[in-house]
Amino acid sequence: MGMTLIEKIxxxxxxxxxxxxxxxxxxxxxxxxxxxxAPLMIKSFEExxxxxxxxREKAIFVIDHISPSSxxxxxxxxxxxxxxxxxxxxxxxxxxxxxxHQILPxxxxxxxxxxxxxxxxxxxxxxAFAAFATGIGSTEMAAVFASxxxxxxxxxxxxxxxxxxxxxxxxxxxxxxxIIGEIKADGATYKAVEFTGNTIREMSMDSRMVMTNMxxxxxxxxxLMPSDEKTRxxxxxxxxVPFKELKADENAYYSDELEVEADKLEPVVSCPHSVxxxxxxxxxxxxxxxxxxxxxxxxxxxxDLRMVAKILKGKKVKARTIVMPASREVLLNAIKEGIIEDxxxxxxxxxxxxxxxxxxxxxxxxxxxxxxxxTTNRNFKGRMGIADAYIYLASPIIAAYAAxxxxxxxxx
Amino acid sequence: xxxxxxxxxxGDDISTDHIIPGKYKFKTIDLDELSKHLMEGVDxxxxxxxxxxxxxxxxxxxxxxxxxxxxxxxxxxxxxAAVVAxxxxxxxxxxxxxxxxxxxxxxDLVDYVNTGDIIEISLTDxxxxxxxxxxxxxxxxxxxxxxxxDGGLVEHYKKRGKFPWE
Numbered sequence: 001m002g003m004t005l006i007e008k009i010x011x012x013x014x015x016x017x018x019x020x021x022x023x024x025x026x027x028x029x030x031x032x033x034x035x036x037x038a039p040l041m042i043k044s045f046e047e048x049x050x051x052x053x054x055x056r057e058k059a060i061f062v063i064d065h066i067s068p069s070s071x072x073x074x075x076x077x078x079x080x081x082x083x084x085x086x087x088x089x090x091x092x093x094x095x096x097x098x099x100x101h102q103i104l105p106x107x108x109x110x111x112x113x114x115x116x117x118x119x120x121x122x123x124x125x126x127x128a129f130a131a132f133a134t135g136i137g138s139t140e141m142a143a144v145f146a147s148x149x150x151x152x153x154x155x156x157x158x159x160x161x162x163x164x165x166x167x168x169x170x171x172x173x174x175x176x177x178x179i180i181g182e183i184k185a186d187g188a189t190y191k192a193v194e195f196t197g198n199t200i201r202e203m204s205m206d207s208r209m210v211m212t213n214m215x216x217x218x219x220x221x222x223x224l225m226p227s228d229e230k231t232r233x234x235x236x237x238x239x240x241v242p243f244k245e246l247k248a249d250e251n252a253y254y255s256d257e258l259e260v261e262a263d264k265l266e267p268v269v270s271c272p273h274s275v276x277x278x279x280x281x282x283x284x285x286x287x288x289x290x291x292x293x294x295x296x297x298x299x300x301x302x303x304d305l306r307m308v309a310k311i312l313k314g315k316k317v318k319a320r321t322i323v324m325p326a327s328r329e330v331l332l333n334a335i336k337e338g339i340i341e342d343x344x345x346x347x348x349x350x351x352x353x354x355x356x357x358x359x360x361x362x363x364x365x366x367x368x369x370x371x372x373x374x375t376t377n378r379n380f381k382g383r384m385g386i387a388d389a390y391i392y393l394a395s396p397i398i399a400a401y402a403a404x405x406x407x408x409x410x411x412x
Numbered sequence: 413x414x415x416x417x418x419x420x421x422x423g424d425d426i427s428t429d430h431i432i433p434g435k436y437k438f439k440t441i442d443l444d445e446l447s448k449h450l451m452e453g454v455d456x457x458x459x460x461x462x463x464x465x466x467x468x469x470x471x472x473x474x475x476x477x478x479x480x481x482x483x484x485x486x487x488x489x490x491x492x493a494a495v496v497a498x499x500x501x502x503x504x505x506x507x508x509x510x511x512x513x514x515x516x517x518x519x520d521l522v523d524y525v526n527t528g529d530i531i532e533i534s535l536t537d538x539x540x541x542x543x544x545x546x547x548x549x550x551x552x553x554x555x556x557x558x559x560x561x562d563g564g565l566v567e568h569y570k571k572r573g574k575f576p577w578e
Contacts, residue, residue, distance in 0.1 A: 040481055044565075074438050077438070077439075118479075120478075137479055137481035142566075147575055151576065189501065380477060387453065
């Protein structure tokens with residue numbers, strides 16, 4: 001029997017076959033905590049009496065969730081992180097560097113075959129690079145920082161085969177929202193979700209990361225894609241290990257298989273208050289929008305900003321619109337391409353690279369009763385910092401049109 | 413390990429944002445302070461209603477969303493003795509053992525009990541006693557049970573000088 005992609009990555013680490021349900025212990029290639037999770041991690045690390053970090057090159061802190069700090073309490077927690085990073089000699093990406101899930105691949109921590117853990121649920125994003133990447137809690141992260149290893153139950157794999165050329169105005173965000181609407185919020189719980197097919201092959205890395213990012217919204221342990229020339233092109237000059245192409249065997253066993261005809265899909269949105277409440281844009285057309293947020297670890301990359309600028313160029317937004325590039329590199333490239341000028345001239349507010357209002361900490365918390373269109377990944381009640389807000393998750397294209405028109409419209 | 417307590421019943425898909433809205437966790441790691449907001453996203457007065465030893469019983473996908481460990485931590489800190497749900501999101505499930513909060517999967521219990529009922533959970537036997545019914549659940553794996561008995565991963569490491577995987 002052949003191996004699925006996750007089984008292949010595990011094989012690469014333990015040099016033997018494993019089967020779903022089995023518990024394995026894996027060495028960790030990169031371990032990341034951010035300002036929402038690192039303070040508790042530090043507390044556990046110190047309470048354990050751990051003395052040193054197992055590998056300074058592989059342990060990473062990122063200040064991105066409330067960045068720059070908006071209040072004294074957060075500033076105190078940030079200092080706790082900076083002090084720990086200095087004491088143990090680990091790398092800390094501070095204010096202005098960007099969202100952890102953009103920084104990790106940009107800085108070369110992620111590569112095909114790597115095992116990546118993050119004290120953040122969207123760590124599954126890195127599976128777009130044929131890595132096994134998953135979210136863990138703060139105390140487990142403390143244990144990883146101390147030991148460099150962690151236990152995992154080998155997951156069953158679901159294969160989602162996606163083929164066909166997407167219509168105009170349809171993006172990888174629409175595909176993943178469509179899939180979550182079908183599978184539902186817990187349909188992939190504990191499972192590895194492997195994406196294949198010619199639609200994935202044709203996609204840029206920016207588009208691929210949108211899809212693996214949202215696997216946790218259907219309960220998945222991790223999302224995975226095979227590595228290819230596009231993966232190589234992104235990672236070249238960034239990673240310190242030799243690049244390898246990694247894909248599942250033809251005869252691998254999957255607990256479930258799903259076919260998606262990408263050429264038949266329409267733009268969709270996730271309606272309040274759950275990610276799996278997915279509807280075609282045509283069904284919600286006309287809903288008035290108060291605020292638009294474009295950014296986050298889901299859709300704050302260069303390709304996303306390009307799509308937005310193309311729509312907004314030379315026009316003025318009607319809804320309050322906040323745009324936050326996912327990283328310093330994304331922001332710099334967007335400036336070079338003239339995208340930022342188009343976005344600012346259209347009347348958008350530009351934020352510092354980071355998570356921004358996605359998680360409700362700062363930088364654009366909606367007003368009571370606001371309808372929000374966001375390119376982010378969660379629309380739970382209260383997610384953006386206020387329970388009385390109605391969040392629609394959408395692609396950058398749908399978000400840009402909502403910004404221009406002050407309401408959700410089907411792009412024509 | 414026997415846990416006996418009063419039930420608080422919740423529905424499906426209770427996310428970690430419902431358990432503790434993200435906006436609070438960035439400002440402090442003081443659990444007394446954070447606990448006041450327990451379940452605020454579902455019932456803003458929940459913290460003032462509960463007593464030590466109470467049990468949360470919920471539907472499917474409990475603890476979905478963010479990986480924040482503050483969610484199981486404040487459930488435990490507020491005095492909740494255990495959570496029984498149809499199913500759990502995986503990060504929440506792992507976090508709960510790591511901080512010493514018993515979490516149990518039972519497909520049927522939530523449809524049988526109501527808020528205010530008294531139930532008894534025997535972790536070692538894998539049984540829940542509710543009124544005149546007994547619900548079986550899959551026993552917790554040994555190494556997780558040890559972490560739980562020690563009071564979480566930090567205490568486990570302090571006591572044994574190594575992690576379960578070493």
